[in-house]
Amino acid sequence: MQPHLLKYALQDIPRYTSYPTAAQFGPLRPETFEFWRAGLGVATSLSAYVHVPFCRQLCWYCGCHTSVPNSYSRAQRFTAAITREIAATGAALPGPKARVKHLHFGGGTPTYLKPQEFTSVMDAVHTHLGLAPGAELAVEIDPRTLTPQVRAGLAQNGINRASLGVQDFSLAVQAKINRIQPFGLVAAGVEALRKSGIDSINFDLIYGLPGQTEASVAETARLTATLAPSRVAVFGYAHVPWFKKQQAMIKQADLPGVEDRFAQATIIGDVLQEHGYVPVGLDHYVKPDDDMAKALATRTLRRNFQGYTTDAADALLGFGPSSISALPNGFAQNARDQAAWITAAEEGRTSVDRGIAVTDEDNRRAQIISQIMCYLEADFAAFPEALPRLEELASDGLVKLNGTHLSVPTEHRLFCRTVAQAFDAHYTGQAGRHAKAV
Ligand code: SF4
Numbered sequence: 001m002q003p004h005l006l007k008y009a010l011q012d013i014p015r016y017t018s019y020p021t022a023a024q025f026g027p028l029r030p031e032t033f034e035f036w037r038a039g040l041g042v043a044t045s046l047s048a049y050v051h052v053p054f055c056r057q058l059c060w061y062c063g064c065h066t067s068v069p070n071s072y073s074r075a076q077r078f079t080a081a082i083t084r085e086i087a088a089t090g091a092a093l094p095g096p097k098a099r100v101k102h103l104h105f106g107g108g109t110p111t112y113l114k115p116q117e118f119t120s121v122m123d124a125v126h127t128h129l130g131l132a133p134g135a136e137l138a139v140e141i142d143p144r145t146l147t148p149q150v151r152a153g154l155a156q157n158g159i160n161r162a163s164l165g166v167q168d169f170s171l172a173v174q175a176k177i178n179r180i181q182p183f184g185l186v187a188a189g190v191e192a193l194r195k196s197g198i199d200s201i202n203f204d205l206i207y208g209l210p211g212q213t214e215a216s217v218a219e220t221a222r223l224t225a226t227l228a229p230s231r232v233a234v235f236g237y238a239h240v241p242w243f244k245k246q247q248a249m250i251k252q253a254d255l256p257g258v259e260d261r262f263a264q265a266t267i268i269g270d271v272l273q274e275h276g277y278v279p280v281g282l283d284h285y286v287k288p289d290d291d292m293a294k295a296l297a298t299r300t301l302r303r304n305f306q307g308y309t310t311d312a313a314d315a316l317l318g319f320g321p322s323s324i325s326a327l328p329n330g331f332a333q334n335a336r337d338q339a340a341w342i343t344a345a346e347e348g349r350t351s352v353d354r355g356i357a358v359t360d361e362d363n364r365r366a367q368i369i370s371q372i373m374c375y376l377e378a379d380f381a382a383f384p385e386a387l388p389r390l391e392e393l394a395s396d397g398l399v400k401l402n403g404t405h406l407s408v409p410t411e412h413r414l415f416c417r418t419v420a421q422a423f424d425a426h427y428t429g430q431a432g433r434h435a436k437a438v
Helices: 003-009 030-038 073-092 115-129 148-156 171-176 183-195 214-227 245-249 258-274 291-297 338-346 360-375 384-395 410-423
Strands: 046-052 100-107 131-141 161-167 200-207 231-236 278-280 284-286 302-304 307-309 315-319 324-327 330-333 354-357 377-379 400-402 405-407
Touching: 003 258, 003 410, 030 073, 030 324, 030 330, 030 354, 046 115, 073 115, 073 315, 073 338, 100 115, 115 131, 115 148, 148 183, 161 183, 183 200, 183 214, 200 214, 200 258, 214 258, 231 258, 258 278, 258 284, 258 410, 278 291, 284 291, 302 360, 360 377, 360 410, 384 400, 384 410
Parallel strands: 046 100, 046 315, 100 131, 131 161, 161 200, 200 231
Antiparallel strands: 231 284, 278 284, 302 307, 315 324, 324 330, 330 354, 377 405, 400 405
């Protein structure tokens, strides 16, 4: 990394999976969310996110909202509660059913659920929301939990996209993050998923983990390419042990510095591109025939809480603790506390307690931020006030300006969040609120 870019790499910048970002959420009454939801047009297309807040064991790098239950009965109680939440939402939604175009199970570990519980949740979705024809049904998978029974349950329920948490194939790195999953285990899981008819496979990789080197992440990228997932997302590890207690198990001294992180992210991208992957936005790489490459070409790519997506739905409904709904009027987050969420769901109440209403001004800014994050370019004629900051970034090479057109050079795509931030009216620069730019 060029030395003059160091100050940008160390800056705390939102990931812009939404705008306004979750850091701007404040108290929100459940009635406000219910009013927004009741106002959805009868033709509004929908997507749904189901958050499963359980894992078999904690990975030390984890930044997700999850827990390790001491008994499977908690997952059974969760299943009963979330089916109730889905039923209550279905009853409250105006308009016809079968408008859900994308359904995403995230966590935590959705495959912590046994087939019986997973099927119960899917049945609730079919009965109370309904899936649009050809809907994408995606599940995040911890390869260590992908038993033949779990895999059969996913296939029987029509799951057509699997997102595997791979992170790094080095056993030495895996030992340092408390997540041992040898290459052979992942390869067998991928092969079995494909045999079950689930052939849209995503991998998540992480750079900046303890013990990683340029050579080790390059090898992980090479091994990834041999398994040919259609999409690869490459995230930077965010070390915030004061916020995520298990991260205290990771020694600061074992972590790569910012220049090493930059080099690792760069070499992963280089290796994937050598193997035919197309870069998308900040941190995704996709096969040229994948729908996401087509969405990039046709300018229909979107960004949501899971990262880049082809999901073009008008509204996203979140289910489960901590899940976020994105409606035309604003964002609403379910209670993050599992006990508060489960009590509300069992009583048929909405658990929403945080969120933010969006203004027309927010929507205008969201649009240009999304364009920069998705396409690395935008026209900023409507935002002349951003020019001084853009000129500053341009003088350091992070952006090219041509009249009112801006573009982020591909070699600086890791800094596209920094460019997008020039249009963020809520950004305060307060340290510790967001991940580092690199
Ligand atoms: S499996 Fe995923 S959600 Fe669970 S602890 Fe590991 S990283 Fe976190």
